[in-house]
Structure formats: structure tokens, C-alpha cells
Amino acid sequence: MAVAAYAQIDWMPMTTVPDGQDAFAAEAITHLDALYRGALRLTRDPDQAQDLVQDAYARALRYQHSYQAGTNMKAWLFAIMRNLFWDRFQKGRPPALSIEDVGEFSLYDRMRDGVTEEGPEDTVLDRIAAGEVVEAIEKLSPLHREVVLLVDVEGFAYKDAAQILGVPIGTVMSRLHRARQHLQKSLYDYAVESGIVPGMGRSA
Amino acid sequence: MECDDCVRRLDQLIDRELSGLELEEVQHHLDGCGDCTKRYKFEEGLKRLVKVSCEQGHAPAELRERLRQILR
Ligand SMILES: [Zn+2]
Numbered sequence: 001m002a003v004a005a006y007a008q009i010d011w012m013p014m015t016t017v018p019d020g021q022d023a024f025a026a027e028a029i030t031h032l033d034a035l036y037r038g039a040l041r042l043t044r045d046p047d048q049a050q051d052l053v054q055d056a057y058a059r060a061l062r063y064q065h066s067y068q069a070g071t072n073m074k075a076w077l078f079a080i081m082r083n084l085f086w087d088r089f090q091k092g093r094p095p096a097l098s099i100e101d102v103g104e105f106s107l108y109d110r111m112r113d114g115v116t117e118e119g120p121e122d123t124v125l126d127r128i129a130a131g132e133v134v135e136a137i138e139k140l141s142p143l144h145r146e147v148v149l150l151v152d153v154e155g156f157a158y159k160d161a162a163q164i165l166g167v168p169i170g171t172v173m174s175r176l177h178r179a180r181q182h183l184q185k186s187l188y189d190y191a192v193e194s195g196i197v198p199g200m201g202r203s204a
Numbered sequence: 205m206e207c208d209d210c211v212r213r214l215d216q217l218i219d220r221e222l223s224g225l226e227l228e229e230v231q232h233h234l235d236g237c238g239d240c241t242k243r244y245k246f247e248e249g250l251k252r253l254v255k256v257s258c259e260q261g262h263a264p265a266e267l268r269e270r271l272r273q274i275l276r
Contacts, residue, residue, distance in 0.1 A: 025275035032271065036263035050267050057271050108246045125249045133257035151219060152251050153258040158221050177215055184250070 024064055028057065031074045034154060035081055041149050042085050044138050052089065056081035072160060079164040082146060090142060107184035111197060127196045128187060136186035144179035151176055205233040210240045218248045 035056065039049035060067070060080050067076050111124050137145060150161040151172070162169045191197045210233045216222045217230055234241050 029271060029275060032263045032268060036267065037258060037261060041258065050264065053263070053267060054270060054274070057274055061275065107250065108243050125246070125253050128253065130257035130260060133253055137254070137258065148254065152254045158219065173215065180215070
């Protein structure tokens with residue numbers, strides 16, 4: 001069952017929602033902006049994002065009984081949406097992670113090596129536009145994208161991200177580390193291309 | 205704690221996943237190490253940039269309206 005990964009762990013045993021539908025709906029809707037932004041990052045398409053969010057809410061409503069009042073509803077909703085995304089939009093379960101490796105890549109090291117005068121690493125982040133960051137995130141593989149989304153954007157703790165993704169905390173940490181390296185590589189390439197930092201002629 | 209040990213924990217530090225003795229040791233190292241402090245500030249700044257970049261925009265009004273119907 002697609003909704004299971006998260007729902008079964010922390011929200012069992014099933015309980016009924018004490019304050020009924022109104023309280024559930026009222027809280028659920030407060031997470032709409034976050035879910036929609038997450039859906040946009042996952043699907044990379046506004047129409048698909050709307051469909052995904054709407055289906056996630058419909059499913060949440062249907063599985064309302066498995067949500068335990070007082071626990072992390074935002075995490076529960078993200079788990080539902082994320083599972084739907086893999087079921088429907090990716091047509092299957094998440095693959096085992098086998099993505100080409102950028103190796104150890106540190107944007108900080110490249111920045112520091114790139115320019116010798118006044119700490120470029122302090123100012124370079126100010127010169128990267130939000131749109132470029134979004135683009136770099138959307139270029140990540142879905143498995144990397146979703147962990148960045150959960151931890152960096154939504155601020156979920158590792159243990160919540162682990163439950164949402166249905167993997168051990170150690171997997172969250174290693175995946176996140178890899179994801180950040182891919183992201184930093186993209187941002188570095190962009191920074192070189194746009195002249196924010198001089199190219200080193202070894203953009204690995 | 206050596207720089208390598210500190211750098212290896214930077215992910216957890218910026219994600220606020222360190223606590224207790226480990227956090228104290230990292231903080232103690234950062235207090236005495238300008239290199240690691242700069243690296244830490246950079247990684248933290250990048251995390252913030254990712255968050256801020258993705259937090260722009262709202263769900264479309266028509267979606268919100270449809271959901272109100274569903275959730276009614
Ligand atoms: Zn150090």
C-alpha cells in the first residue's frame with residue numbers, strides 16, 4: 001500500500017480523530033503552500049504539481065483514521081504525497097540509489113581556491129539567484145531532490161525524513177551528503193559560466 | 205578534535221542534529237579554528253539559500269479552492 005511507509009510506523013495503532021473532520025481539514029490546509037512547493041520541485045511541472053497535491057489531499061482524507069492527532073501532520077502529508085509521486089509519476093517504487101558519483105565535491109573549496117583576495121566564499125552565495133538554485137535542485141535525481149526538499153527546505157529532522165522516505169537515518173545522511181555535493185557542483189558550474197567566479201580549468 | 209573530524213560533522217551541525225558531548229566538541233573546535241568556522245558559515249549559508257530559494261510562491265488559488273471542496 002503506497003501510503004504505508006510512513007503511516008504504519010508512527011501512526012499505528014489506528015485511532016479515530018477526536019475532533020473529527022473539521023479539525024483535521026483545518027490543520028491539513030495550513031500545509032498547502034509547503035506541499036505545493038514540494039510537489040513543484042518533485043514534478044517540475046505546475047499542472048502535475050496541482051494534480052499531485054490534490055490527489056495527496058484526497059488520499060489523506062481517505063486515510064484520515066490512520067493519522068494520530070497531535071503527531072506531525074506535515075510529515076504525514078509529505079509521506080503520502082511522496083509515495084504517490086513515486087507510484088504515479090515515476091511509475092514504481094524508488095530505485096536503489098545508483099547514480100553517477102561526482103566524488104567529493106566542495107563548492108567552498110572551489111570558491112576558496114578560485115580567488116585569493118577578500119574572502120570570495122563570503123559573497124558568492126549572495127550572487128547566486130534563487131532561480132538558479134531551484135534549477136540546480138530540479139536537476140538532481142528524484143532521490144536526491146526529495147531529501148534536499150525534506151531536510152533543507154522543509155526543515156524536517158533526520159528521523160522524520162527517514163520515516164517519510166522509509167529508510168534508515170544513516171541512509172538519509174549519506175543521501176543528503178551526496179545530494180549536496182551534486183547541488184554544489186551544479187552551482188559551481190553556473191557560477192563559472194556566469195562569471196561569478198573565474199573558471200579554474202578543472203571543473204571536474 | 206581535528207579538522208577532519210569537524211568537517212565530517214558539518215552536515216549534522218548545520219542540520220542541528222548534533223547534541224551533547226559531540227556538539228560541545230565541535231563547538232570547541234570551531235572556537236579555535238578559523239578555517240572550519242568559515243567552512244561552517246558557508247555551508248550554513250548555502251542551506252539557507254536553498255531554503256529561501258524554494259520558499260517563494262504560493263499554491264494557486266484555484267487549487268486551494270478545490271481542496272476546500274474536497275476537505276469539506
Ligand atoms: Zn578545523
